[in-house]
Amino acid sequence: MMQKALQHTRGFTLLELLVAISIFALLSLTAYAALDNSIKQKRIGEAQAKALRRIQISLLHIERDLQQAVNRGSNNGQSVEQAMEYSSLEPPTLRLTHIGRSNPLGRPRGHLQRTAYVLKEGRLYRMSWPHLDSLQGEEPQQAVLLENVESWSLRMLDSHRQWQQSWPQAGPTGQALEPLPMAVEMTLRIKGWGEIRRLIKLVGS
Numbered sequence: 001m002m003q004k005a006l007q008h009t010r011g012f013t014l015l016e017l018l019v020a021i022s023i024f025a026l027l028s029l030t031a032y033a034a035l036d037n038s039i040k041q042k043r044i045g046e047a048q049a050k051a052l053r054r055i056q057i058s059l060l061h062i063e064r065d066l067q068q069a070v071n072r073g074s075n076n077g078q079s080v081e082q083a084m085e086y087s088s089l090e091p092p093t094l095r096l097t098h099i100g101r102s103n104p105l106g107r108p109r110g111h112l113q114r115t116a117y118v119l120k121e122g123r124l125y126r127m128s129w130p131h132l133d134s135l136q137g138e139e140p141q142q143a144v145l146l147e148n149v150e151s152w153s154l155r156m157l158d159s160h161r162q163w164q165q166s167w168p169q170a171g172p173t174g175q176a177l178e179p180l181p182m183a184v185e186m187t188l189r190i191k192g193w194g195e196i197r198r199l200i201k202l203v204g205s
Contacts, residue, residue, distance in 0.1 A: 055190065058145040059198060061126060062186065065115055066200045068098040071179040074114045075133040081114075083179040086154050086167040092119045094154060097132065116140070119152045124188075148191035156181035 074081045074097060084096040094117045114134070116127045124147075127140040156167045158178055163185070168176035180202055188196045 051193075055146065055193065055196070058124070059188075059196070061145060062117065063198060063200050064100065065096065065098045066184050067203055068100045069096045069180055069202050070099055070112065072097045072112055072132070074129075077134055082168050082176050084167055084181070086156065088153055088165060092152055092154075093117070117145075117152075119149060122149050122191075123147050124149050124152055146188075146190065150189040150191055151187070152189075153187050155185050157183040157185070 069084055071083045073083050081095060086094045097112055097114055099111050112132050114129045114132050118125045124145045125142055126145050127142045129140045156164045158164055158181055167181060171177045183202060184200045186198045
């Protein structure tokens with residue numbers, strides 16, 4: 001009887017093992033592909049979130065400086081600059097004097113700062129000088145705010161509610177008609193993000 005039972009008991013054949021291993025391998029590859037895709041999507045999402053934060057912080061920098069602009073020119077040692085100057089000629093450049101200069105160490109210094117924004121080769125730079133009236137050979141601190149910038153432009157709203165493509169507007173004698181505009185419209189185009197537009201009201205105008 002026992003011999004007869006043993007005759008009916010058998011293990012898996014080689015073909016059955018190969019089929020089972022193939023199915024297991026296919027399921028493993030499918031699971032790995034799904035996991036790998038999930039990791040890639042997470043990394044892409046994190047990279048986009050980081051890029052968005054950088055854009056938001058950069059816009060806050062520009063908006064804050066413009067909102068705190070004041071009517072105070074600057075002497076760079078060779079010429080006197082107006083309180084705010086903007087030219088759309090290459091490279092597009094904005095220069096202005098503003099309050100709100102950070103002073104975490106409490107050093108004895110003025111609260112006004114001369115700052116410039118310049119677009120060069122797809123990078124938007126922010127430059128600031130240690131002194132409002134620059135000393136001979138004094139170099140500004142420079143930082144890259146944004147990269148992959150396709151275009152950056154401003155236009156200024158004067159007191160007659162007219163938009164100007166450059167600033168300041170000069171009178172017959174060459175003097176600036178208005179030191180500060182009432183508002184500034186900024187248009188920024190970033191690769192992969194499209195066009196971003198901001199309307200900024202100047203408090204000190």
